[in-house]
Amino acid sequence: MTPLLAGVFSYLSAGVLSFLYSRFRFRASLIGWFGALAGTALAIARYVRSGPLVRTLGSWGALGIEIKLDETTLLFASLAVILNFFTLWYLRGNKDSYFYCIYNFLFATSFSVAFSHDLFNLYVTIELMSLLSILLIGYGRKGYQIYAGIKYLLISSLAMSLYLIGLGLVYREAGYLGIEQLGSVLGDNPGFTVSLGLGLMLVGLAVKGGIFLFSMWLPDAYSYSGTVAAVVLSGIATKFGLIGIIRLAPLGKLGPLLLVSGSLTGLAGAVFAILGRRPKRILAYSTMSQVGYVLIGVGTGAALGVTGASLHLFFHGLFKGLLFLSLGHAGIVGGDVYGTISAVLPRASKVGLVVGSLSIMAIPPFSGYFSKNVIVQAGGGDWVRYVLLFLGLATAIYYIKLNWFLLAEPSGSFAPGGLPLLGLSAIVAFSGLVTAAITGEGELISLLGLKNILSSVGVVLAGGAVLGLIRKPLRRLEVPGFVFDLNNALISLFTGILLIASFIAVT
Amino acid sequence: MSNLVSAISVIIVCVGVAGLILKRNLLMKLLSLNIVNTATILFFVLVVYSPGDRAPIGTPGAGIQFADPLPQALVLTSIVINFGVLALSLLFTMVLVKRYHTLDLRKIEKFVKREFEEEGS
Numbered sequence: 001m002t003p004l005l006a007g008v009f010s011y012l013s014a015g016v017l018s019f020l021y022s023r024f025r026f027r028a029s030l031i032g033w034f035g036a037l038a039g040t041a042l043a044i045a046r047y048v049r050s051g052p053l054v055r056t057l058g059s060w061g062a063l064g065i066e067i068k069l070d071e072t073t074l075l076f077a078s079l080a081v082i083l084n085f086f087t088l089w090y091l092r093g094n095k096d097s098y099f100y101c102i103y104n105f106l107f108a109t110s111f112s113v114a115f116s117h118d119l120f121n122l123y124v125t126i127e128l129m130s131l132l133s134i135l136l137i138g139y140g141r142k143g144y145q146i147y148a149g150i151k152y153l154l155i156s157s158l159a160m161s162l163y164l165i166g167l168g169l170v171y172r173e174a175g176y177l178g179i180e181q182l183g184s185v186l187g188d189n190p191g192f193t194v195s196l197g198l199g200l201m202l203v204g205l206a207v208k209g210g211i212f213l214f215s216m217w218l219p220d221a222y223s224y225s226g227t228v229a230a231v232v233l234s235g236i237a238t239k240f241g242l243i244g245i246i247r248l249a250p251l252g253k254l255g256p257l258l259l260v261s262g263s264l265t266g267l268a269g270a271v272f273a274i275l276g277r278r279p280k281r282i283l284a285y286s287t288m289s290q291v292g293y294v295l296i297g298v299g300t301g302a303a304l305g306v307t308g309a310s311l312h313l314f315f316h317g318l319f320k321g322l323l324f325l326s327l328g329h330a331g332i333v334g335g336d337v338y339g340t341i342s343a344v345l346p347r348a349s350k351v352g353l354v355v356g357s358l359s360i361m362a363i364p365p366f367s368g369y370f371s372k373n374v375i376v377q378a379g380g381g382d383w384v385r386y387v388l389l390f391l392g393l394a395t396a397i398y399y400i401k402l403n404w405f406l407l408a409e410p411s412g413s414f415a416p417g418g419l420p421l422l423g424l425s426a427i428v429a430f431s432g433l434v435t436a437a438i439t440g441e442g443e444l445i446s447l448l449g450l451k452n453i454l455s456s457v458g459v460v461l462a463g464g465a466v467l468g469l470i471r472k473p474l475r476r477l478e479v480p481g482f483v484f485d486l487n488n489a490l491i492s493l494f495t496g497i498l499l500i501a502s503f504i505a506v507t
Numbered sequence: 508m509s510n511l512v513s514a515i516s517v518i519i520v521c522v523g524v525a526g527l528i529l530k531r532n533l534l535m536k537l538l539s540l541n542i543v544n545t546a547t548i549l550f551f552v553l554v555v556y557s558p559g560d561r562a563p564i565g566t567p568g569a570g571i572q573f574a575d576p577l578p579q580a581l582v583l584t585s586i587v588i589n590f591g592v593l594a595l596s597l598l599f600t601m602v603l604v605k606r607y608h609t610l611d612l613r614k615i616e617k618f619v620k621r622e623f624e625e626e627g628s
Contacts, residue, residue: 063577120581127588131595138599143606144623147615150533150599157540157592158527161520161547164585168554171578224623334623485616486536490528 003042004069004077008111010035015104022097026088029100033084036111040077047074054117054180066178068117071307072246075314076114076239080107082427083235083321087228089420090325099139103232106132110236113243119167119177119201122247123160126208126240130156133237136229137221148220151486155217155493156207162497163204169197179247190252192504198252199504202245203497209241210291212265213496216489219272222284227328230280234287234324235317242294242313246306249298257503258299263387266292270394274401275479277336282402283323285479286360290316292391296384297375304443305378311435312371318431319359319368322424326352329421330412337405338475345409348418353406355425357399359432361460362392364453367432373447373456389459396463401474512553519546533603533610537596544589551582 014032018025047069058064084107091100106129113125130152138149171177173194174185186194206214218238222230249258269289276282290312297309330349335341345353359366362373376388436444446452467474482488523546526539555575563576604610607618 120584124584124588127585127592131588131591134595134599138602141602142622142626143603144619146599146602146606147619150596150603153592153596153599154527154536154540157589157596158524158543161543164547164551165520168551168578172554177577333626481620486612487528494524494528 003039003046004073004111004115005039007036007039007077008108010039011104011108011111015101015108018097018104019101025097025100026092029088029104032104032107033081033088036077036084036107037081039111040074040081043069043077044074047071056178063177065121066117066180067115068180068247069115072243072310072313073114075310076243077111079239079314079317080110080114080236082424083231083317086321086325086420086424087231089423090329090417091228102132102135102139103228106136106232106236110240113240117179117247119170119179119182122244123163123167123204126205126244127160129237129240130160130208133229133233136232137225139229140226142224144220144224145226148217148224151489152217152221154486155215155489158490159204159207159214159493162200166197166200166202166204169193169200173197179251183251186251195252195504196501198248198254199257199500201248202254202257203493203500205241205244205248206261206496207241207493208238209245210238210265210288211241211261211295211496212268212288212292213492213499215288216484216492218288219281219284220484222287223278223281223334227324230283230324230328231321234284235321238287238291239313239317242291242298242309245295246298246309249301249306253507255299255301256507257500258295259381259384260503262292262295262297262299263384264292265289265295266387266391267394270391270398272479273398274394274474275477276398277338277478278334279327279332279337279341279402279406280324280334282337282398283320283327286395286398287316287320289391289395290320290360293372293375293388296388297378300375300378300384302378305375308371308374308378311374312368315359315367315371315428315431318424319356319428322352322421322428323356323360325421325424326350326356329415329417332406337402341405341409343409344412345406346412346418347414348421350407350411352421352425353403355429357403359428361396361399361463362456363460364448364456365429365433367428367430367435369456370432370436370444370447373452374443377443392456392459393463393466396460397467400460400464400467513550516546516550516553519543519549531612533600533612533615536612537593537600540596541589541593544585544592548582548586548589551578551585554578 011032014028017028052070054068056064056066109125109129116122116125134149134153138146174182176182210218222234266289269285273282273285276285294309294312297305326349330343330345332343359368362369520543523539523543527536530536555578560572560574563573603615607615
């Protein structure tokens with residue numbers, strides 16, 4: 001436990017140092033990274049030695065702050081460390097010490113959310129994250145970035161108020177804030193008040209986590225912000241809400257709710273992405289669609305499903321980061337895939353784009369193949385299997401579309417700025433195999449059978465065929481931009497709240 | 508009594524939410540958000556209070572009921588967070604007003620989209 005706290009401390013000090021001594025901003029961040037790496041390594045060693053563990057900080061007995069060390073914690077901490085390394089490498093030469101400061105603070109909060117196992121602690125870390133990520137979104141000081149930031153701020157602050165109301169309801173009934181304690185007090189059959197409280201807390205987390213109807217701020221925020229900001233937001237910041245949901249899920253009977261909202265999120269994100277025209281926006285929609293997989297994994301309620309969800313959090317952060325970095329390296333901001341992009345893509349960008357896309361389309365042996373198939377194996381009923389199949393098909397459709405048009409652009413020569421992309425590509429390509437080899441889990445290794453591989457490749461080929469069929473009508477369609485305007489986003493948030501409330505009242 | 512005040516705070520939340528959706532002025536939206544946050548704090552303090560409770564100061568003796576001090580301690584944190592949110596959002600509004608000379612959200616959205624189209628391509 002102490003090693004992860006040391007990681008938080010080392011990132012915080014790196015942030016303060018890079019602000020105070022702006023000449024040493026890069027070295028200070030590097031030292032912060034080393035501290036976090038050491039902390040993660042020690043925590044992993046501890047986990048291997050003594051397994052998952054829950055501890056209570058402070059000497060207030062049952063009211064102390066609970067922290068937890070399990071596979072989700074470790075995967076998220078490793079994700080933060082890896083993304084930190086490559087974005088830092090990519091940022092090299094950036095003169096803005098203030099940016100380094102916010103960036104390091106965001107990684108500090110990511111370490112502290114990884115081991116939070118306390119309702120109020122989650123609230124504080126998530127609010128801290130949203131303040132920092134708003135600063136990152138608006139960092140370029142362009143009008144559209146400021147607008148995306150203020151939209152995120154309004155929606156998320158409202159949602160966190162709802163989280164606080166839910167927390168009050170749960171605390172009144174149960175009298176504890178630590179999730180482990182709550183689990184033992186509430187038992188298997190929580191009453192209506194507790195369910196309502198959990199539902200409200202779920203709304204707060206859903207807004208942060210990129211879930212359809214709740215986080216309509218997401219496409220604007222990701223596609224308008226700068227490259228490194230988009231990597232950190234989609235790789236780290238969105239995952240805060242999802243980690244909160246993973247922690248909350250065992251408390252109430254949220255399983256069916258998560259399965260339904262996960263399927264809706266996946267399908268809606270996939271439809272948006274298939275219709276999308278701007279490269280960065282397609283990636284933002286795709287983040288929404290992949291969040292669906294995580295929710296379905298958690299919603300199955302099986303231990304295997306939660307493992308798959310945590311693995312998908314980890315791998316998705318890596319390959320989506322790679323894809324955003326590839327677009328950023330090529331200097332693509334807006335433009336239409338059907339013609340108005342006239343960019344020269346450096347070779348490193350093309351490599352990153354292809355590796356990231358193959359991984360997210362679940363082609364073996366790239367990393368996405370493992371996490372997606374673990375979620376498929378966790379089950380959750382027949383209809384969930386069809387939804388997952390459709391999601392795989394849709395992912396193939398929009399990534400083949402993106403690659404088709406971007407790879408057709410002329411190639412540029414290799415620039416030294418492309419090295420971090422190549423490094424991250426190697427990690428994305430092999431992290432799945434390495435994870436399977438290190439943990440030696442039967443489920444991961446059995447995925448390397450011929451039947452699984454053929455079916456996965458078959459889905460992608462089918463996606464390509466479908467794209468060939470629908471390519472002509474697709475050119476005329478577009479996602480209407482007004483769907484994501486502030487007022488419509490608020491209205492869809494309330495639709496979502498009403499749906500959750502009615503779902504709780506029925507069950 | 509406590510239930511009545513809790514109900515009132517929920518009503519205030521609804522008023523704030525209505526303002527948040529119905530007002531077109533960005534500054535009004537921020538004020539409505541602040542109303543929601545304040546009502547939440549009111550709710551959070553009252554949720555564990557029952558009539559006759561004393562303020563949780565001093566040592567508990569026989570026959571004296573103290574209000575649960577934990578939510579009141581926690582709520583300080585969220586007051587500070589709300590202050591941060593308000594300050595940051597006012598700053599962002601200031602930047603938007605400086606650039607577009609209006610507080611009307613629909614106009615701002617139109618300007619923003621046009622600006623992105625021009626810069627992106």
